[in-house]
Every structure is written in C-alpha cells, then in structure tokens.
Amino acid sequence: MAGISWDDASFISVHGRPIEGVVAKLQRATKVGIFTDEENSPQRLAARLLEFNACDYTAILCENLCGPDERLRRFSLEELSLVTDVSPLNVLILEKKANAEPRPALLDLVPEEDYGKRMPKKGLITKKEVRVLSIAAMALREESVVWDIGAGSGSISVEAGRLASRGEIYAIECDAEGIEFIEDNAKSFGMDQIRAVKGLAPAALEDLPRPNAVFIGGSKGSMSEIVDIAAKELLAGGRLVINAVTLENVAEAHKAMKRLGWPFDMSQISISRGIPLAKKYLRYEALNPIHMFYTEKPLSEDS
C-alpha cells in the first residue's frame, strides 16, 4: 500500500478519540499509519505536530483506498496543515525523514541547564540523578497515567513522558509561571500527552483520571491529604513516590507511608559530582541529599 514497506510500521487511530498524546505516540515510531476522522482531520494533525515541534515528517495522504477515486498525495506538514480538499475516507501515513534529528533517548541524565533555560529559579530544578531515580521508582510503561504533583518546571513530567509515550502525564502546579514553563517544555520536547494543571493539590486532583504512578515533589503543607487521595485513586500495582528535602518533609512522608500500611522503600540519595577546577583538576561537589520514599499499591487494595 502506498508503495512503502509495512515492516516495522505501526498504526494508531485518532478516530473518535482525543487528539492529545498523538504527537508523543508518533515520536517513538519511524513509520505510522493514522486513522483520522472529521474532527481529528489530517490538517489538524499536521498543525498539532508543528505546534509540538515535531516537524521531521513526510506525509502521504491516502484517500478512498481501493476505490475508483483512490488518491495518494505527498505533503510537507506545513502544506498538509493548509489542505482543504480531504476525503473523509483516508489513511494518513507519516514517515520520519531520513535526515531527521535522532529522537531523544528513552532515558538520560539530562543536565539541569536544559530545563533551566526556561526556569529562572535554577536551584529548584530536581537534579538529574534524582530525576532518574524518581522516574525509575514510578515503574512506568508506555501507556502509564502519571500525576506529577508540584511539577515545578515540568522536568519530571518531560522525562516520565519519554517513557510513557502512549500515556497521560498530569503536571499539577500552583504557580502561574510554572504552568507556562511546563507548557513550553511540553511543546519543545514534542510531548502532547503532558497536561499542565493549574491548582493546588489535593483540590486540583479531583477530576483527573486514575493514575498508574503518582510523584509528589512538593506538597505545600498538605502531604497527608495528598497521600490519602493519591493512594485511593492509584490503580492497583501503581506506584507512589515522594521526595523530601527537609527534615520536616522526611518525617511527614515517612508517617504517611507508615499509615498506608503498604510495604515501602526509602533511599536517601547523596550525589557528588566531579566539577573542573582550574582546568587541570576535578573536585568533588556535593548535591544536597534527597530522601525518596516509594511504594506500590497492593493488588488486594484495588478499590
């Protein structure tokens, strides 16, 4: 079909489904057939790809396949976003360009500066080593639903999104500027499965779909209430991860974990990096230690 080999191809459908997340799904494939509908049309899809900085595709629009009006047209995404005469019977094929930028790794130690460009309060970005361990504690799958509570600039959400490419990431943040950073980061990294949710937990969590993983990076004094809701809504087998940087938070998180009564783990993470000194030397520079608590909702607890 369409003169392209189906080997290593995959299919996704936005027919009668939300368009959110379609860019992220596309990002991890090289050749995709997409079933569209009138609302989620090829044009809208092209526009969304461009909005999320995912431009390295060639589009082949296949209309009325196997019918007498069968038509195959090649477009750039820019052209496709402006096309007006699309048959409702179509399959859209997207192929990564041969010279496309390589996709980002599924997992990496991403320097703080990569997010810092969009974040004035540099010190507040979770350190790369801690980000990676927190993501690992969430035990994500491609289709995981994640709540990132106290999302800050969205670094945890972005890295969760690399793995949960077919999932949904809710980045809850009460600071208006933070919401902007999260949306900017989501766009620049091509992650349209990330949704910035402005508000304070636990109130802001009320209408969210039940998660496979909850990460609490900040609790603004409501640790206990947040943990209650997170634990209730978490799907069986899902993970709850809490990072604490103050002695007060460590005590609260510990207490909350004990109250749940599920088996839990705690790792205090202390990292020292090698930092160049006077060009010739490498000195040790310590990062502030983090206590990370994590637990898995037992299958027997499914509500």
Next chain:
Amino acid sequence: MAGISWDDASFISVHGRPIEGVVAKLQRATKVGIFTDEENSPQRLAARLLEFNACDYTAILCENLCGPDERLRRFSLEELSLVTDVSPLNVLILEKKANAEPRPALLDLVPEEDYGKRMPKKGLITKKEVRVLSIAAMALREESVVWDIGAGSGSISVEAGRLASRGEIYAIECDAEGIEFIEDNAKSFGMDQIRAVKGLAPAALEDLPRPNAVFIGGSKGSMSEIVDIAAKELLAGGRLVINAVTLENVAEAHKAMKRLGWPFDMSQISISRGIPLAKKYLRYEALNPIHMFYTEKPLSEDS
C-alpha cells in the same frame, strides 16, 4: 483483516533477517503482524516465544490472503509450534491475551533478590539505584546496540534490554557460571536480544557490531585497553559509562576519561536505604559508594 482492528497494531518482519530479538520486540506491543519466511517460520517463532517465556499470546495464522485458498486459523503457541502444513504465503498475527501478566515496566528499581535467585555471590550484584543511573547514563533508544563489559549475572543487560527492545545487547563475561546466569536471566525475562559473550575484554569485543553504548562494570586490569577499543568502536553520539568501586579503579577510569579528551561527567553515588529495625523502626543502611564516569562520543570523532 482477520476480523481484528488495526488500531495500535504494529508490524515486524523476520523475513530474511536474524530471528534474534524478535521476542523482545513483540514484548512491548499488544498486537503484531509478523512477516515470516521459510526459515523463520511461524512454527519456529512460536517455539522461540515459548523458549523465552513469552507465552501469553494467541496466534492467528493468515495464509494466502486475498487468494482463493485464503485460510485463517487460531492457535495456542504450543499448537502453532507443532503445525506442519503452513503455506509460505502467510502473515502471523499475535495478540496478547486479555488476562496476560502485565509487561514489566520500561524502568524500575528492581530488587537485588530478583537477580540473586540466579546468582550465588549476592554481594556482587550492582545495587538497584546504581543500575538505574548507569542505564540512564547510556542514553538508550529502542534500537540501541549495547556492550555490557563484565556483565556478571546480566542485571545491567536485562535492564538495558527493557529500553533497547529493538536493539542488541552483548553481555561480555569471562566467568562460565556468569554466562549461565545471563542466559537464564535473558530467557526468564523474555529478552532474546541479549547475547552472552564468553571471554575477556578487550579480546572478546573484536567481532561485535559497533555499539551505541558501552558499559564497563569490570575491567580485570585492562581498563585502558578496553576504553581504547570501546571509544574507537562507539558510534558518534554514543555513550561510554564506567563504574568504579576501588580507589585504584577510580584513578584509572579518570585517567582514561582524560586521555579521551571528550567532555565527561562523574557522579559519585552514595545511597542509604531505610531498613526495618525491630518492626517499629526504620534505620539508615548505607550502600558502598560508586564513582560513575560517563561521556558521549562527539559527532566530530566518528571514525
């Protein structure tokens, strides 16, 4: 086709290709169409899936599609492995059973015991927090080629394999018992893209395909030679990661990194875990610190 929806489906081909890695590719999908050939026949594929502990599939064998002899048959994998009358014109469709065990997460903090069952020298298994950070430093993609040098029981290979599901993992180990553990682990985790390579680096690296990531967990006194070959063979943009547990190894790894002349990072990783004490308390238990060096081959260095 075959009465199943193509939404979220994908295709892979083993037609004229090595069969290694096909199980791993299948593992991350729920519905796959497979193009087989006479050697990599549906029967052989079924047998390989069973060998690698990937049993939760229903098979639909579609033969002579669109021809007058078109035939669709449903099989269990056990049945399929024994079928004798398969047309060379076929597509094999595999669907995860509805009640299948959930796939393992792409990334997790896997307890040492999960590998320890197969490894008598418990102390030698890289700790989960260090495994995760080492994997992150490798910056893996789905199709990455990995050299895991000094693979031990294969824990790093297995976790790399969760991410590099379409790649190739070479687990180099000089100890015969280690090779057995690696092969056992590969089978039990359904990772047929892992290949245990018995031998000592650097000699054992000679015939391997060029890697996207090299991890040196042990060097048996040949750090400098191993780094030379690894650096030469590494593809541009690929990563080299070295873990060191002795002061001697830290000094060697540091020297090797300096000699390469590429920008590099070092993180000393110190973890303390919370361990139950007398049922009521959680005490801090420190893990021995690891120095992790990592670097990326500059694009300009591609040989």
Next chain:
Amino acid sequence: MAGISWDDASFISVHGRPIEGVVAKLQRATKVGIFTDEENSPQRLAARLLEFNACDYTAILCENLCGPDERLRRFSLEELSLVTDVSPLNVLILEKKANAEPRPALLDLVPEEDYGKRMPKKGLITKKEVRVLSIAAMALREESVVWDIGAGSGSISVEAGRLASRGEIYAIECDAEGIEFIEDNAKSFGMDQIRAVKGLAPAALEDLPRPNAVFIGGSKGSMSEIVDIAAKELLAGGRLVINAVTLENVAEAHKAMKRLGWPFDMSQISISRGIPLAKKYLRYEALNPIHMFYTEKPLSEDS
C-alpha cells in the same frame, strides 16, 4: 624539695575530698605533689593507681617536711600500698618513670576493636569518626561534668575522659553487661573519673551533679523526658548532643530540639572507609549515616 626540680610540676589535693578522679588527674602530668589525709592516705592512693592500671610511677613519700623527723622514702606503688608507718604530715610525690608507656593522645580515631575486645555485640559500638565528632560537639574542658546516656560499652565516656581529665563522667546504662564493660574500660584506660550508673534515663539521672555536657546515644523511647531533664540540669553554656540512627529517632530528636527553642545544629555524618580488597586494592566501604543534633544552653537560661 626532695631533690627534684619543680619545673613542670603540679599539685593536687585529696585532703578531705573524694578520691574518685585522682588517677585521671595524675595521668596527664609527669610530676605531681599530692596532699593526702588519713582517709585518702598514700597507701590508698597507691592501691587505687594499681587498680586503675596506672603503674608507671615512682613514689617519694615526704613526711614531716622541715621538721626534725623529716623523712624521705622511695617506693614502688606496690610497696607503698603496703606501708604501715606513715606520718599524717606528708606530701606524696609521684613521678612518671622514664621508660613509661606514652600517655594516650588527648584525642584519637580509636578503632572499634579497641573496645570490641570487651564488647560482644560489635555492631553497636559507635564508629570512631562519629565518636570524635560527638565528643567535639560536647565542647569539653578538663573539669567538665558529663552525662553519657545509653553509654553502651563506654567508648564515648572513655574518650570524653581523655579530655575531661579533671572532671566527672557519668556513664548511664541499663544493661548489666554494659555496666561491666564500662567498668572494665574505665580501669584499663586509667579513668577513675568515670562512674558507671546502672539504670534507665530519665530516672537514673536524678541524683547526678549538674552537667556541662549531656550526650544521648540511646533513649529507649524516652527521648522527650530525657531531653527535658538534661536541658533543665545542664549548666549555662553547656552542650546537649543527640545521635540518631533511625528515622523515628531523627524526628524525635529534631522535635525535642525545636521544643527547647535554643539555637541548634544538625550534621548528618556519612563516612566511607578505605578497606583492602585482594591485597592490591582499596575499596570504599560505607558506614551507616548518623544524624547528630547539638545545642548549647544559653546563658540566659541558667536556672
């Protein structure tokens, strides 16, 4: 007098005073004149020195100085302990033997084994680095009065005693075997200013003299009550030091410190030692981290 030079000599008196602590005072001097009385006679002093393993002295007993019956006699300590005809008018001069063992350092990183010989539960001896920092946080002077609560085998008391050579060290311990170890250690290190107090704090603290420094190494669930009494009895400018090894204890100690309302410090101490590996290497071995809280009683709080 007595044909010896007074340079660098010092004097102490046990006339009408408790004999406890006299050995410790002697230990840090090389030449001492002692004013005795009928109860604390030269013989009793000699016996006490022998009991506390302080044998490297020559004694000169000077009787009826400047009188017509003036008499000077040289003794070994063994001989002196048995003498029967001592005039009540006497000064006893003790001189370290020229070939005496060097006195222990005022401060040292004393290996755990040095106490372990007398302590079966090896794991429970505070690590040398932590001992030293705890002693430092107590800010001891020669004449300090110390409460060592939860004294275990007495290692903290012994090291406090090296500095507080003219002071009093109360080693409170509820375990009978622990009391034995403390008394053994006190004798073998020549520290007769250490007094083992069998009992549980806070009850066991009731009759003790007010301290310049309180160290809480164990609280058996009564942290809050112990801190209350310690804080009340502490002399103005005195120090309170609490070591915690569990998350529960850290939270309690922190809470207690906050409740006092005095400025306080906290240092989490993480040590990794270099341990020989296969004779050729030095590997890092981590000790479990300790949280040390310490505070000074404000002068304004003197009760």
Next chain:
Amino acid sequence: MAGISWDDASFISVHGRPIEGVVAKLQRATKVGIFTDEENSPQRLAARLLEFNACDYTAILCENLCGPDERLRRFSLEELSLVTDVSPLNVLILEKKANAEPRPALLDLVPEEDYGKRMPKKGLITKKEVRVLSIAAMALREESVVWDIGAGSGSISVEAGRLASRGEIYAIECDAEGIEFIEDNAKSFGMDQIRAVKGLAPAALEDLPRPNAVFIGGSKGSMSEIVDIAAKELLAGGRLVINAVTLENVAEAHKAMKRLGWPFDMSQISISRGIPLAKKYLRYEALNPIHMFYTEKPLSEDS
C-alpha cells in the same frame, strides 16, 4: 607561700628557655608559679600575655623568698609590664581572675565564621567537622610538635593548639595574607606556641624541629616530595594526615601512602548540615566530601 593554696597549682619555668609557648601553657591552668630569668623577666612575660590577648590574670610577684628582703607584690598585667625594680630572685604567680572568661573548650565544632572574620576567601576554610576529624587523626598530646602544611588561615593550627598546649605548632603557608591571618588568629586565641612559617613545602620544612604530627591540607603540586620529608622527619609513633578534595589529589595521596608501606587508613567524610529554610523548616545542605588519609610511623622506622 604567698598566702595562696597550692592545691591544683602547677609550675612552669622560662628560666633559660624560649619564651614562645608560655602563654598557651598558662591558658590551661588556673594557678601557676613561674620561674623567670633576666631575659624572660616578669615584665616581658606580662607584655607577652597582653600581646596574646590573655589578660584575665592577677599577678603576685614574690621576690627573695625566705630571705630577709622577701617581698610580695600584687599587680595587674599592665602594671607588671611596666615595673622596673624586680629582683632576679623571684617567682611569679599568676592566678586566673574569678570572673575571667571561661577558657575555650579543648575541642569544639568551631563555626567557619569564627575564622572567616579574618579570612576573605570564606570557601577555603576547612569545614568544622573535617577540622575535628583531621585533628583527631593527628593523635595529639599536650606537648606535641605539629607541622600544618598549607595552613591557610590557621584554623587547623589553632585547634591543634588547644590540645597541644605545651607543644609547638608550625603553620606553613606560602601566601603572605595567609601568614597575617595565622598570626592574627594565634594572637586572638592566645596561642603563642603557633609559629607562622612563610614559604612553600618542602623547602620551608627544612629547619623545623621533628614533628609528632604532620597535616597536609595543601601541597601545591609537591605531594610526593612533601610526604617524603614528612615521613622521614616524623618521630616514631607520629602521625601523617592528608586531606584531598580533588580526584587528582586523592590519587596522589593514595599513591604516597602506598609508597610509604606503613599501614594506613582512609575515611571519606561526607557531611550534610541542617540549614533553616523559611524559618519553619530545616533542609539538608551537603558539604563537599573530603578524603582523609592517615597513617602512623611505625616504631621500627625511627631514623
């Protein structure tokens, strides 16, 4: 004599001896008799006490004791420094004033700011926890001779001097401003046994008396040569302590220790302090880790 009780008194002599260190010796006593001579006269002694900020004494000058011209006079130190008619036959008695400032503790966790007042480059002051452990590794006695190589602002020298109150501390520093700070600190802490030595080790070590303890805080690229001389000059049973903050220095110090062939210890010291956050919280703040190597010269190596 002189109407004062000799109990707890001690004697020192500056008769025919260097005056350096006399203030430090006095500081740890409350009542001292001093044998002076024409050069080290009572007046000179009084002036030295005032110079080294040790003002809390009352002086009793006893002349021609037991002779017909016996005279006892009380002075303030200021008066005494100006007296002109002193008999060569005298004993000077100094008594701490009843309301004198308490002497500093023998050992304490002294905040960096206490030295920082005199040191612009704050970051360079060894952290208090590291200072204490370094001092402990030196295993000092009252009369120890110490080389403090790379002394910076003299914080290690000052704290060594609290213990080695009858010893000699050589603070070697190549920076002129550093020398000033050292001298200022020595004066303000009343430690006239500290001698600032301007120069670079190993050259600057040549004429120094053999030490009981050598501390290397900085080596300016000459680690190996410094260790050679230090090891040679060290008295048997003496200690060598090296602190390293860069990976390069760790490797050098380790190599130097191995080359000596004496048993040695290494402790990597990682401290996290509790720092107030927004008045209500205490957050963890990590200090950069230090590798401390230390060894004792075997008795058999005495040269």
